Amino acid sequence: xxxxxxxxxxxxxxxxxxxxxxxxxxxxxxxxxxxxxxxxxxxxxxxxxxxxxxxxxxxxxxxxxxxxxxxxxxxxxxxxxxxxxxxxxxxxxxxxxxxxxxxxxxxxxxxxxxxxxxxxxxxxxxxxxxxxxxxxxxxxxxxxxxxxxxxxxxxxxxxxxxxxxxxxxxxxxxxxxxxxxxxxxxxxxxxxxxxxxxxxxxxxxxxxxxxxxxxxxxxxxxxxxxxxxxxxxxxxxxxxxxxxxxxxxxxxxxxxxxxxxxxxxxxxxxxxxxxxxxxxxxxxxxxxxxxxxxxxxxxxxxxxxxxxxxxxxxxxxxxxxxxxxxxxxxxxxxxxxxxxxxxxxxxxxxxxxxxxxxxxxxxxxxxxxxxxxxxxxxxxxxxxxxxxxxxxxxxxxxxxxxxxxxxxxxxxxxxxxxxxxx
Amino acid sequence: xxxxxxxxxxxxxxxxxxxxxxxxxxxxxxxxxxxxxxxxxxxxxxxxxxxxxxxxxxxxxxxxxxxxxxxxxxxxxxxxxxxxxxxxxxxxxxxxxxxxxxxxxxxxxxxxxxxxxxxxxxxxxxxxxxxxxxxxxxxxxxxxxxxxxxxxxxxxxxxxxxxxxxxxxxxxxxxxxxxxxxxxxxxxxxxxxxxxxxxxxxxxxxxxxxxxxxxxxxxxxxxxxxxxxxxxxxxxxxxxxxxxxxxxxxxxxxxxxxxxxxxxxxxxxxxxxxxxxxxxxxxxxxxxxxxxxxxxxxxxxxxxxxxxxxxxxxxxxxxxxxxxxxxxxxxxxxxxxxxxxxxxxxxxxxxxxxxxxxxxxxxxxxxxxxxxxxxxxxxxxxxxxxxxxxxxxxxxxxxxxxxxxxxxxxxxxxxxxxxxxx
Numbered sequence: 001x002x003x004x005x006x007x008x009x010x011x012x013x014x015x016x017x018x019x020x021x022x023x024x025x026x027x028x029x030x031x032x033x034x035x036x037x038x039x040x041x042x043x044x045x046x047x048x049x050x051x052x053x054x055x056x057x058x059x060x061x062x063x064x065x066x067x068x069x070x071x072x073x074x075x076x077x078x079x080x081x082x083x084x085x086x087x088x089x090x091x092x093x094x095x096x097x098x099x100x101x102x103x104x105x106x107x108x109x110x111x112x113x114x115x116x117x118x119x120x121x122x123x124x125x126x127x128x129x130x131x132x133x134x135x136x137x138x139x140x141x142x143x144x145x146x147x148x149x150x151x152x153x154x155x156x157x158x159x160x161x162x163x164x165x166x167x168x169x170x171x172x173x174x175x176x177x178x179x180x181x182x183x184x185x186x187x188x189x190x191x192x193x194x195x196x197x198x199x200x201x202x203x204x205x206x207x208x209x210x211x212x213x214x215x216x217x218x219x220x221x222x223x224x225x226x227x228x229x230x231x232x233x234x235x236x237x238x239x240x241x242x243x244x245x246x247x248x249x250x251x252x253x254x255x256x257x258x259x260x261x262x263x264x265x266x267x268x269x270x271x272x273x274x275x276x277x278x279x280x281x282x283x284x285x286x287x288x289x290x291x292x293x294x295x296x297x298x299x300x301x302x303x304x305x306x307x308x309x310x311x312x313x314x315x316x317x318x319x320x321x322x323x324x325x326x327x328x329x330x331x332x333x334x335x336x337x338x339x340x341x342x343x344x345x346x347x348x349x350x351x352x353x354x355x356x357x358x359x360x361x362x363x364x365x366x367x368x369x370x371x372x373x374x375x376x377x378x379x380x381x382x383x384x385x386x387x388x389x390x391x392x393x394x395x396x397x398x399x400x401x402x403x404x405x406x407x408x409x410x411x412x413x414x415x416x417x418x419x420x421x422x
Numbered sequence: 423x424x425x426x427x428x429x430x431x432x433x434x435x436x437x438x439x440x441x442x443x444x445x446x447x448x449x450x451x452x453x454x455x456x457x458x459x460x461x462x463x464x465x466x467x468x469x470x471x472x473x474x475x476x477x478x479x480x481x482x483x484x485x486x487x488x489x490x491x492x493x494x495x496x497x498x499x500x501x502x503x504x505x506x507x508x509x510x511x512x513x514x515x516x517x518x519x520x521x522x523x524x525x526x527x528x529x530x531x532x533x534x535x536x537x538x539x540x541x542x543x544x545x546x547x548x549x550x551x552x553x554x555x556x557x558x559x560x561x562x563x564x565x566x567x568x569x570x571x572x573x574x575x576x577x578x579x580x581x582x583x584x585x586x587x588x589x590x591x592x593x594x595x596x597x598x599x600x601x602x603x604x605x606x607x608x609x610x611x612x613x614x615x616x617x618x619x620x621x622x623x624x625x626x627x628x629x630x631x632x633x634x635x636x637x638x639x640x641x642x643x644x645x646x647x648x649x650x651x652x653x654x655x656x657x658x659x660x661x662x663x664x665x666x667x668x669x670x671x672x673x674x675x676x677x678x679x680x681x682x683x684x685x686x687x688x689x690x691x692x693x694x695x696x697x698x699x700x701x702x703x704x705x706x707x708x709x710x711x712x713x714x715x716x717x718x719x720x721x722x723x724x725x726x727x728x729x730x731x732x733x734x735x736x737x738x739x740x741x742x743x744x745x746x747x748x749x750x751x752x753x754x755x756x757x758x759x760x761x762x763x764x765x766x767x768x769x770x771x772x773x774x775x776x777x778x779x780x781x782x783x784x785x786x787x788x789x790x791x792x793x794x795x796x797x798x799x800x801x802x803x804x805x806x807x808x809x810x811x812x813x814x815x816x817x818x819x820x821x822x823x824x825x826x827x828x829x830x831x832x833x834x835x836x837x838x839x840x841x842x843x844x
Binding site (some may be wrong): 005007013014015016017019020022023024025026027028029030033036037038040041042043048049051056059060134161190191192194195212213214215266282284285286288289293297298299301302303304306307308313315316343344373376378386388393418419421422 | 427429432433434435436437438439440441442444445446447448449450451452457458459460461462463464470473477479481492493494495496498527528529535547553572574634636670706707708711712714715716721723724725726727728729730731734735737760765766780828830
C-alpha cells in the first residue's frame with residue numbers, strides 16, 4: 001500500500017516549527033510494517049491544499065493529512081476536503097456536543113468559532129480525539145482514503161496509534177512484520193563500509209534484507225531492514241546477514257541498536273565493579289559529560305577534570321604524578337592516568353590530550369594522545385588527524401571512549417581508523 | 423518567485439531522522455525575504471525522484487534539492503537530474519581533483535566509489551563545497567532552476583547561505599536589503615516575551631519590522647526582520663524597534679546576533695584579564711565544555727572539574743575548603759568556589775550543584791545551588807525547578823553561565839526567571 005503524509009500549516013512550511021509530527025508519524029507507521037512513499041508540505045492556502053489533495057490521491061492509496069482542523073480562519077482542511085471530494089460540509093451534531101461538553105467541564109462557554117470544528121464533509125467518518133476539540137475523520141477522495149489528523153502533537157499521536165494504524169493494517173489485510181537492525185561503528189568511513197559490506201544483501205534469502213548507511217561523524221550507522229511474515233521467518237532472513245555484518249565490521253562495532261558507546265563502557269565497568277576518572281585536554285570535558293549524562297554514569301565516574309593548561313592537569317592528577325616535562329605526549333597521558341587513578345581511588349583512569357598544529361589554520365591538523373591505567377596495565381594510543389578543530393575534537397572524544405571500550409572488552413586498542421593519517 | 427524544497431533520503435522519508443535540514447533551509451530563505459511555497463519528501467528511489475523533479479519543475483521557479491550527492495549506490499540525485507533534463511552525466515575533472523586532493527592530504531587513497539561524486543549532468547554549474555567531497559550544482563530542468571545541495575547539515579548550511587540564497591536573490595532581481603536582528607534571552611518564556619513586546623512592531627515606520635520568536639529551551643530567540651532599499655533606510659527602520667526591544671527585555675538579554683552566552687562571559691573575563699575555574703555537580707562538565715569549546719576559552723579557563731561525588735569535589739577544590747558538612751547547598755558551593763579559586767590561581771570561580779528530589783520520578787524537581795567567588799565577593803544563587811532531569815540539567819547549565827555573566831557585567835544576580843518555582 002502506498003501511503004502519503006501531507007503536512008499542512010505555515011509554521012511547518014516556513015520552517016518556524018521543525019516538522020517532528022512528520023517523523024513521528026512515519027516512524028510509527030514503519031514500526032507497524034507500513035511504508036510511507038511520499039511526503040508533502042504545504043501552507044494554509046486553499047489552492048495549494050486542493051492541488052496537494054488531488055496529487056496525493058493520484059499517487060497514493062492512503063493519505064494522512066496533518067493539521068488544519070483548528071477553530072481559526074486559517075484552518076482549512078475540512079473545507080478543502082469537501083471541495084476535493086465534490087461534497088458539502090455538514091454539521092456533525094455528535095461532535096458539536098463533544099466540544100460543548102469539553103468546555104462545560106472546564107467551566108467555560110464554547111467560543112462560537114469552535115462550531116467550525118464540527119463541520120465535516122458529507123460521508124466523512126469521525127475518528128475520535130479523546131484529548132482535544134479537533135475532530136479527526138476519514139473519507140474517500142478520488143479513490144484514495146484520506147485520514148485527517150490534528151496538528152497538536154499529543155492529539156495526533158493518540159489518533160495515529162489507536163485509530164489510523166489499525167485502520168490502515170485492516171485496509172491492506174497484511175500481517176507483514178518489519179525489523180530494522182542497526183550497528184554503530186567508529187573508525188570506518190561510509191565509502192569503505194560500503195566496500196567491506198559489498199554483496200552482503202545476497203546472503204539474505206531472496207534479497208529480503210536491505211542494507212543502508214547513515215553517517216553522523218564520528219559514528220557510522222549500518223542498517224539492515226527486513227520484512228517477514230512471522231517472527232520465525234524474520235529470524236531466518238536476518239540472522240545470516242546480521243552475523244556476516246558483525247564479522248566483517250568486527251572490532252569497529254561500538255554498539256548495536258539502541259546501545260551507545262558510553263553505555264557500553266559503563267556496562268563493562270559496572271560488571272567489573274569498576275570506577276573511572278578522566279582528564280581531558282582540548283575535548284573540554286565532553287567525554288565526562290557523555291558518561292555522566294548516561295544512565296547511572298554518576299555512580300561510576302568518580303571525577304572528571306578538563307583544562308588546556310598542563311600544569312593545572314598535573315596538579316589535579318595528584319602529587320605523585322611522574323611527569324617528566326615532555327609536554328603533551330602519550331607518556332605524559334599515561335603518567336597522568338596512573339596518578340589520577342591513585343588520587344581518586346578509581347579502578348580505571350582515562351586521559352585524552354590533543355596538541356594542535358601550531359599554525360592554527362581553520363583546516364589544520366592535530367595529534368591525539370591517549371593514556372589509560374587500570375592497575376594491571378598502562379596503555380597508550382597515538383593518532384594524527386587532519387581537519388577543522390571541531391572535527392579533531394569530535395574524533396578525539398570518540399577515540400578516547402573507544403580506546404576504553406576496547407581495553408574493557410579485551411580488544412586491540414591499536415587498530416588503525418579511517419580518520420587518522422600517518 | 424515560487425520556491426520548492428525537495429528533501430530526499432530514506433532516513434528522512436521513514437522519519438528515522440527528523441528533517442531539520444528542511445526547517446533550516448526554509449527559515450534561512452524566509453529571513454532573506456524569499457518564500458517557500460511547497461515541500462516534498464521522497465526516498466532513495468529513481469522513479470519517485472524523477473516524478474518529484476517533474477512535478478516540482480511544473481509548479482516552482484526554483485527547486486532546492488537536498489541529499490543524494492554522496493558516494494554510495496543509494497545516492498541518486500545527479501543520475502536522476504540528468505535523466506530529468508535529458509542529458510548525460512559527465513566527469514567534472516576539476517571536482518575529481520578536489521576529492522583526490524582531499525584524500526591525499528589525509529594520507530589515503532580515494533576509494534573508487536567516490537569518483538561518482540564528480541559525475542555531473544551536462545550543463546550543470548558547480549556550487550562550491552568548501553567542507554566536504556559532495557559537489558553541489560545548479561541546472562535548468564523543464565524551465566525551473568534546480569539547486570542540488572548535500573544532506574550533511576554543515577555542508578548544506580554553508581552552501582545555502584553563501585551560494586544558493588545570493589543566487590536566488592539575483593534571479594528575482596531584487597535589490598531589497600534584508601536584515602535579521604536577533605536577541606538571545608535566558609529566563610523568559612515565549613508567551614511572556616510575546617506580552618512584554620506587544621505592539622513593538624508599531625514602533626517601526628509603516629510596519630516595516632516584523633517580530634518573531636524561536637524557542638530552544640533554555641534560551642529564547644527574539645527576531646526582528648526588516649526589509650529596506652538602502653543601508654540608511656534599514657538603519658532608520660530598525661533602530662527605534664531595536665532600542666525598544668533592548669529596553670524591554672533588559673537584563674535577560676544574554677547575547678545578540680552571533681554572540682553566545684559563553685562568548686560574552688569570556689569577553690568580560692578577557693577584558694578584566696581574568697581567569698576562571700569551575701566545579702560542576704550534575705551538569706556533567708557541560709559548562710566547562712561550552713567555555714572551552716568557544717574561541718580562546720582554553721586560555722581563560724584554568725580548570726574544570728565534574729563529579730556527582732561531593733567528597734571528590736571537596737578534594738579537587740583544594741585542601742583549604744571550609745566545608746562544614748552541610749551537603750549540597752549554596753554555602754557549600756560558595757566554600758568550594760573560594761578554595762578552588764585559591765588552589766588554581768584563577769581570578770574567578772564558579773560552582774554549580776544540583777540536588778534532585780529523592781523520588782527520582784521522570785517528572786520531578788530539583789534545587790540548583792550556585793556559588794561564585796572573585797576575591798572581592800562571594801555570591802550565592804538558589805533556584806528550584808520542576809521538570810525532567812534533562813530539563814533541570816539544561817536550566818542549571820544556562821543559569822550557572824548566566825549568573826557569571828550578570829556578576830561580570832555588574833547586573834543583579836538575583837532576578838527571578840520564568841522557569842523557577844517558589
